[in-house]
Amino acid sequence: MPEESTPLPFSSAASRDRFEALVAEAAAVPVDGWDFSWLDGRATEQRPSWGYARAMADRLGRARAALDLQTGGGEVLAAAPKLPPVTVATEAWPPNIARATALLHPLGAVVVADEDEPPLPFGDAAFDLVVSRHPVTTWWAEIARVLTPGGTYFSQQVGPASVFELVEFFLGPQPPEVRRARDPEDARAAATAAGLELVDLRAESLRTEFFDIGAVVYFLRKVIWMVPGFTVEGYLPQLAALHRRIEDEGPFLAHTTRFLIEARKPG
Template identity: 85%
Template sequence: MSGAPEEAAAEAERARFEALVTEAATVSVDGWDFSWLDGRATEQRPSWGYARAMADRMGRARAALDIQTGGGEVLASVPKLPPLTVATESWPPNIARATALLHPLGAAVVADPDEPPLPFGDNAFDLVVSRHPVTTWWTEIARVLVPGGTYFSQQVGPASVFELVEYFLGPQPAEVRGARDPEQARAAAGAAGLDVVDLRAETLRTEFFDIGAVVYFLRKVIWMVPGFTVEEYRPRLAELHRLIETEGPFVAHTTRFLIEARKPDAGP
């Protein structure tokens, strides 16, 4: 009889694990809204306030492009959009979501594969923005900017949330950990003919309070653990669930950088 309480506790833990994982594996991950994680995970925000700073620049622009808009949530938060505002997106569910959200605000959404060339003519926009682009095509950005135009972007930095990545994939090579370095972005912008006028980076604390938050995050941010599925990683998920339940939140660190670059004014 002495083993009965332990067996009951173990069964309750298995049931909680299954419930958390099943919920997180079935909820929609369309768009770029992370509100499902409220109360289940926290992420420290960069000090520069990207959405607010981007909105300020939008309010002064005449023609603006938001590259890789996701579900359009950040662009939709801008109080005053430029007279001409266009967004691009590649993932069909996000295209539909962004269209429904942005068209009533007067912004057009263009389906684009996120590969060169951008589907716009030269010198089309005085402001190009992008929050967390997967890839930055610097030469294309320089091409579509008017002389004197600005590119403004918050990007994921090197080895972001790699405590979680390496928990599932093991230690990553130096070239993978060092990718997305802000100085690489500075050099690429310069090579495309843009002048970098601001470059800032921060490391920020992230906490996952239950295994459902981990599953949701990895389903949504698909490049963290490529090909992630619950069934493929069930043993590691169960192990991480026990770790969180006994020791508290799983702590990782996101890295972010802000970059602002300008296209030189045309000569006389």
């Protein structure tokens, strides 16, 4: 909390009241799962041109045994119109495990609680398709191990310096090595080193806008690695300054980076 001698930069009492109401609302809403519908009308994110969910569903419809790594609340997997006869999802966060189990079990998919650390709790050559949307870490050697010969890994991932306009508003300028982390060329090299053959690699920078400070609070509470240790109390001056900026200048603009990678196990 700021000291009383450092007033927050509100333009009026009405602005302060709006700030407090928006922040209180966003701080109270649950953030389990990977559903961002609470942000409808409050933030927008341009979608990648390749349509990951649709392309993933197409591959699932042709697979015999599939693994969805770091499934979150299972929302993306559950949206596929047809799942393979054997479908398994992993997740580490307990609230998401419960949510994914409730969503996916009726569809015939099994959810496995896993700490997202190697080794994966599956035998060699167990799956002909492994998918993952926005994994925190990609364990390439383990993915290669659990794929059948001829099997495919298909993933949409967060790219370098994603939404860093927002990150740096709160944390200040980040060093070059932090800004280039998650470079798609590093993924290419890691996949190749694990013995996989690259099939596709594409990257895009996408327009993202936040229309009010509540959307920012919700986003930072949900995507916890953006501003590690984020709390409203710990960043109250920055939140107030950003609220004033949005009111004065309009939506806060950032850029999300995404890349698509598909790799095949020889055989």
